[in-house]
Amino acid sequence: MKNQNQPGLSPLGSFAFLYLSIIGVWVFSFPREVVRSSSYQGVWVILFTGLFSLVFFYLTTKLTMRFPRQTFSSYIPEILGSKRNRWLGRLLSMPIFIFFVIYFLFVISTNIRIFGEVLVSAVFHNTPLSAVIIMFLLTAIPAAMAEPYLLAKVNLFLLPFTLIPFLILFYAAFQRGEWVQLLPIFPIDWSTISQAIITVLFAFAGYELVVYIAAHYQNTDKAAKSHCFVILGVTFTYVVNYLSCLSVFGMDELKKLMWPPFEIAKETYAPMLLLERLEFALLIVWLVNVFACVSNFFMVLVRMIMDIYRFPSKASKVVTWILVPIIYAMAIYPKNFMSLMVWKGWVTMGHLTIIGINVILLVIAIIRKKKGSIKETGVEMK
C-alpha cells in the first residue's frame, strides 16, 4: 500500500532540495562580502564562481551517477577498498565520513547562529539568542527525522515562497536604485577575481548533499540537467541580490553594511501594501529559506550517520535527539560575531576540501573502473 507511487525525488524535487540547500542564510551577508573581496568586479566574481561551481557540481554528479541508488557511505568504501578486504575500504573511508559529519555540523550550526544573530539584532532585542536558536532547532527536528522524499516535497512546496524576498528586492531596486551605482564593470582584473572566488565560494556550499540525496532519485540519468539548473538558479539569485543592493547603496556604503538586503527592505516604502515596513516581513520569509537549508543538511546528517553505522531506520529519532545538543552547543559557542565569521571561513575551507575529495574519488573510480549497477541497491527504497 505504501509503495504505490514510486517515492523518490523527481527532477523538480531535487532542484528544489539542492537550490534551497545552497541558498541558506548566506544571502544576508553576501553582497557585502562580494564587494569587499572584489571591489567593482562583483558581477564577474559571482558569475565565475557559478561557473566554477558548475564544473565541480558536474563532476560530483558524474561520481554519483556512476553509482546509482547508492549513497556515498556505500560507494566510498567500494572505491577505496578491494573486494577481498572489505574492511580496508571502510577503514580508509572512515576519515572522509568523519570529515563529512564535522563539516555538516559546522554548516548547520553556523546557519542557525547567523540567522539567530540577524533576528536578535533586528527585532528580538530582549530575547536571549539561545531561546531563538533552541526554537529553530526544535522545529527542525521533525524535518530531520523525515524521509528524504518527503523533505524534498516540503522543499518544493516552499520554493515559491522563497521568491517573495526577491520581489521585494526587485521593487526596492526599481524604487531607489540608480544605474550609475552599478558601474564600472570593466576592465576585468583577473588576479582580484581569482582571489575573490575563493572568498565567495562559501555561498555555493550546499550541493554536497547530492552525494547522499542522489541515491533517492527516481531517475538518476536526468540528474545532470536539473543540477545545472540549480547552479544557474543560484547564480541568478545571487546576481539579482548583489545588483539590487549595489544599485541602492553604491559600493562604498555597501562595504559597511552588515546585512545589505535587510537594509534595503528598511529603505523601501510600499504604500500599496498593508504593511508599512517590510524588513521584518523579508526576514520572516527568509526564515523559510534558512529553515529549508538547515533541515536538509540536518536530515542528510542523520541519514548519513545511520548509514555509516548501519542503524535500523527506527534509530533516526535517537540519532536526531543526540545531535540536537551538539548542534546547539556548536551554534552557541562562538563568543561574538567576529569568531562566528572565523567559523564561516572554516565552512568555506570544508567546502573546498569536499570538492577536492569528490574529484579525487571520481578519478580513483575511473582509474579502478569501479561502477555500481542499478541492481545493487545500496539504499532500501521506501
Next chain:
Amino acid sequence: MVMDMKKSFRFRGAKEKKKKALEQQFAKKIEDKVGDRLISREIAENVEYIKKLLGESGDLVTREFYILQDPEKKATVIYFDELSEKQVTQNFVIRPLMGWNRVDFDKEESDLWEMSFHTLVQAGEVKVETEMSKAVECLLSGDTILFIQGYAKVMIIGSRGWSGRGVGEPRAEAVVRGPREGLNETLLFSLGMIRRRLKDPDLRVKMYTMGKRTKTLVSLLYVEGIVRPEIVEEVENRLRRIDIDGVLETNYIEEFIRDQTWTPFPLLQNTERPDVVVAHLLEGKVAILVDGTPHALIAPAVFTQFYYSPEDYYQAFEIASFLRLIRVISFFIALSLPSLYIAFVSFHPEMIPSKLQLAMAAGRATVPFASIIEALLMELSVEILREASIRLPGPIGPTIGIVGALVIGDAAVTAGLVSPAMVIVVGLTTISSYANPSYSGAISVRLIRFPLMILAAIFGLYGIMLGFMFLLLHLVQLRSFGVPYLAPYAPLNPSDLKDTLIRVPWPWMNRRPSFFYPKDERRQPKESQHDSLEKGRQTKNKKGEETQ
C-alpha cells in the same frame, strides 16, 4: 529484594489472568450465549429458550395458533413489537396460516412445512434456518420468526419496519444550488438514494455487521473499474480488524481505520449528501455508510478537498473558482489572524501603518492585560458561545449566539477589558472559520489556532512562521490510505491542478484526479465530444443564418 521481585511477578501474573478473564468475558457475552444451539422440534422449548435469552422482554410478542384450524398443528410466531411491520406479520403470515381463506389441503400427502413455505406464508422475503443464533439475530433486527411443531427449523419472515426520519435537508452542508436531499439514518434508504443517482452495474455494495452487541449494518461502496483495487482491499482489511461492542456513528469506524491517530486533521471525509458520495465514488474513492447515522465516510481524503463545496461543481466555474479563493483566504484568517494580531501588537508594531497603529494603541490604552491574555479570553468566550448556541433549544440558538457575541463584545470594549481591534479580529476569525464547507476541517483549524497564538506571544512572527513550518512538515507526512494528504500540491501533477484553486469548466476536466490512482482515468473522451458539440452549434447557427 528477591521476594519483591517474586511478588511483582506474581502480581503481574494475576494481572495477566484478570486480563485474560476479561477478554474471555467479552467474547462470551454475545456469541457463547447462544453458541451452536440448534432449533428443537418442540415449539415450547424454543419459545421458552428465546424468552429466557431475551430476559422476558415486555416488547417481545409471541403468538401461538393452530395451522388451518387443526389443533394438532401448533405454530408460534415471534416478533418484536416495535421493530417489525405488524401488517406483514398479521396479513401475510398469521391470517393465511390460520386458514381464513381455506385452501384444499391433502393432509396425508403434503408436508406441512413445505406447504406453509410455498403457499401459506405470503410474505416476499422468507428464509429457512436451523441455528438458533441466526433466528435470534434476525428477530433482533426486526424480522418475524415462525416455528412449527415437529420441525427442527425456523422460518424467518422479513418484516423489518420501523419509524424513521423522513428525508431531510442536510443541515451542515447546505447549498444554494443543488440537490437538497440528505442521507438518512436508515441505511437502506441512503443506499437507495445513492443507487438512484449512480445506475452503474459496477457499483459494488459490500455489507458487514459490526459491533458485538449493536450488530450494526455497515456497508462499503465503490465503483469497480474506477477505484484502485488496493484501496478497497486496504479499507476492507482495516474494517475487518474492528472488534468493538458497539458502532453508533461513522466516527467509531473513522478512528479505527485512519492512518494516524495523533493528528488534528481529519484523514477521512464525511458527508451527509448522497450527491457528494456519488461524486467521490466517481473520483475513485470508497464510501462507508453506517446504519443509524446519516453521515457517510469517504476514503481516501486529501487536505484540499475539505475546502471544496459540492456547490463548486453546480455553479458557473468562474464563480466557483472565486469562492474557492475566498475559502483559502478565510482558512488563513481563521488559522492565523489572532496570532498575527498578538505578534503585531507585542513585537512588531512598526510594521503596521502608523495611523492604524496609533488607533490600535489608543484602543489598547485602557486594556489591563497582555495581548495574548486578551486574545485568549476573547477566543475562549467565542468558543463557549459557539458551543452553547448548539445546545440552545431550536430557534433561540443562533439569536443568543449573535446577541451574546455582540452584547458581550460591546460591553467588554466599553468596560475597557478588551480593545476594539481585538473584537474585530475575533469576529473575523469566527466568521472565517464558518466559511469552511466541511465541519471536521473547520474544527481542526479551531484547534490549531491556540498553539499558534501561544507561539506568537513568545516569538512573534518568528514563532508563527516556525509553527507553519511544523504544520507543513506534519501535513506532508500524513497519508490517507496511501494517498499523500497534500496532493495534488506536494507531489505536483499539472493535470490535477485543473480542479484545485480554480475549477476549470466541466468539458475540460477530462481526467479523474490522478492521486487516487483510478483504474479508469478518463471522465470523458479527450475534447472530441466537446469539439463536436461546438461544431454542431456552429453549423446550426450557420443554417439559421442561411434560412433567415
